[in-house]
Amino acid sequence: MVFWARQVIDNVGGDPADNTVRNDEVVGSIPTSYLFLGQARRRLSGFVALLSYSRDMYLEFFFEQVLENFLCGLVHAFEHWKGAPRVLVEDNLRSAVLERRGTQIVFHPRLLELCAHYHCIPRPCQVRAPQQKGRVERAIRFVRDSFWAGRSFITLEEFNRQAWQWCEQVANRRRWPGDDRLTVAEAFAQEQPRLLPLPAHPFNTERILPVRAHKTIYVRFDLNDYSVPPQAVGRPLTLVASDQRVRILDGTQEIARHVRSYDRRQEILDPAHAQAVPESEALLDAAFARGESAAQQTLQLLKLLDLYGVEALRRAIRQALERDTPRSSSVAFLLRQQAASSSTPPPVDLSRHPAAQAIDLAPHDLETYDELAHHDHDKNDNSHE
Structure with missing residues (x-):
C-alpha cells in the first residue's frame, strides 16, 4: 500500500514578540496533526496527539x-x-x-465549545513558523517508519487496537528527550497529575445533519442508505452519526438506529421497516411490468401512506393484488371505499402544512342562535293570529 503524508495540524502559539515558542514549557499543551495513510477503498487519516512535555502519544485512525x-x-x-x-x-x-488575518483569529465554534467543555485554551501556531511544529512532525515520521511499515489489518477497529498497542509498547517506552534515564511513560507519570481533571461527561462529537426519505424508506449518509419507518417517508428528519452508530430522529423522537457502515453503496435495513408495507414492492413490480411508471406509482403510494396510514394501505394493496389491478389508482379507490364504509372520515395529514395547523377560529357568540330561535318563535305566533 502506498503511503503519502500531508501535514494539516492546528493552532497559534505564544507571545507574538517571541521568535520561538517552546511548547514543552506549557505542561499539557498538545500539538495535533493529521496523517494520510494509503490508497485503500477509503483513505485512512491518522490523528496524532502529543503531550509536549512528556511526548506521550495518542494515535487513532x-x-x-x-x-x-x-x-x-x-x-x-x-x-x-x-x-x-x-x-x-x-x-x-x-x-x-x-479565518485568520495576522493575529486576529476566528475559531470554529465547535472547537470553542470543546475547549470550554474541558477548560483548555486554543492557541494556533504562527503562520510560517515550522519550529513550532517540529515535535509533532517528528512524531508523524515516527508513526510512518515504526508503526505503518509492514502493517496488515482487516477492520478499522482492529487497526486502531494495533495502533494503541504500539503506542503503549513502543512509542511510550522510548527514551524521554528531557532525561535519557527516563522513558516517555515515566515522564508522563510526572505530567499526568498536572493535567486538568475531566468533566463528568465527555464532549458530544456526533455529526448532526438534516435528511429526508423522499421516495423510499431510506435516507442517504456517507455513501450508504439507512432505513426509516414508512411513516417517516417525506418528512424532514435529523440524522445523528457517531463513529459507531447512526440514529435518525423525527423531532425529538428516535425512530431508527443502525450500526454505522463504512462500506459504500450499501442498504442498511431494519427488517421491521421493510415489514411495515412489504406488499408495496410486489405491487410496484407488477405495475412496472404493465407499463406504469415506478416513480409515479411510488409517489402516489407515499401520498396514500401519509393520508391513511400503514395498516389501511397494506389491506388495500393486498386487495389490489388479489383483484389483479396493481396500480396506485386502484389502491386509492379501495382506500376510499374503506373510509366510506367506516364511521370515521379519512384522516387528513397536516404535518407538512404548519400554517394550517396554526389557524385559530374565533368562537361564535351563541346568543345569535338564541335570537334566531326567538325570531322563528315570534313568526310562528303571528301566523296563528
Missing part, C-alpha cells in the same frame, strides 16, 4: 477528515490521558481555524 473526527480524536486522547491539557496547540487546520 479515521476514514474521513471531517470536523467531527478531529474533535472525536481530541476527546479520545483526553480520555486516554485521564486529563485535559491547559493549552491546545494547533496549526490553522480548517477544523479549528475558520
Whole structure:
C-alpha cells in the first residue's frame, strides 16, 4: 500500500514578540496533526496527539477528515490521558481555524465549545513558523517508519487496537528527550497529575445533519442508505452519526438506529421497516411490468401512506393484488371505499402544512342562535293570529 503524508495540524502559539515558542514549557499543551495513510477503498487519516512535555502519544485512525473526527480524536486522547491539557496547540487546520488575518483569529465554534467543555485554551501556531511544529512532525515520521511499515489489518477497529498497542509498547517506552534515564511513560507519570481533571461527561462529537426519505424508506449518509419507518417517508428528519452508530430522529423522537457502515453503496435495513408495507414492492413490480411508471406509482403510494396510514394501505394493496389491478389508482379507490364504509372520515395529514395547523377560529357568540330561535318563535305566533 502506498503511503503519502500531508501535514494539516492546528493552532497559534505564544507571545507574538517571541521568535520561538517552546511548547514543552506549557505542561499539557498538545500539538495535533493529521496523517494520510494509503490508497485503500477509503483513505485512512491518522490523528496524532502529543503531550509536549512528556511526548506521550495518542494515535487513532479515521476514514474521513471531517470536523467531527478531529474533535472525536481530541476527546479520545483526553480520555486516554485521564486529563485535559491547559493549552491546545494547533496549526490553522480548517477544523479549528475558520479565518485568520495576522493575529486576529476566528475559531470554529465547535472547537470553542470543546475547549470550554474541558477548560483548555486554543492557541494556533504562527503562520510560517515550522519550529513550532517540529515535535509533532517528528512524531508523524515516527508513526510512518515504526508503526505503518509492514502493517496488515482487516477492520478499522482492529487497526486502531494495533495502533494503541504500539503506542503503549513502543512509542511510550522510548527514551524521554528531557532525561535519557527516563522513558516517555515515566515522564508522563510526572505530567499526568498536572493535567486538568475531566468533566463528568465527555464532549458530544456526533455529526448532526438534516435528511429526508423522499421516495423510499431510506435516507442517504456517507455513501450508504439507512432505513426509516414508512411513516417517516417525506418528512424532514435529523440524522445523528457517531463513529459507531447512526440514529435518525423525527423531532425529538428516535425512530431508527443502525450500526454505522463504512462500506459504500450499501442498504442498511431494519427488517421491521421493510415489514411495515412489504406488499408495496410486489405491487410496484407488477405495475412496472404493465407499463406504469415506478416513480409515479411510488409517489402516489407515499401520498396514500401519509393520508391513511400503514395498516389501511397494506389491506388495500393486498386487495389490489388479489383483484389483479396493481396500480396506485386502484389502491386509492379501495382506500376510499374503506373510509366510506367506516364511521370515521379519512384522516387528513397536516404535518407538512404548519400554517394550517396554526389557524385559530374565533368562537361564535351563541346568543345569535338564541335570537334566531326567538325570531322563528315570534313568526310562528303571528301566523296563528
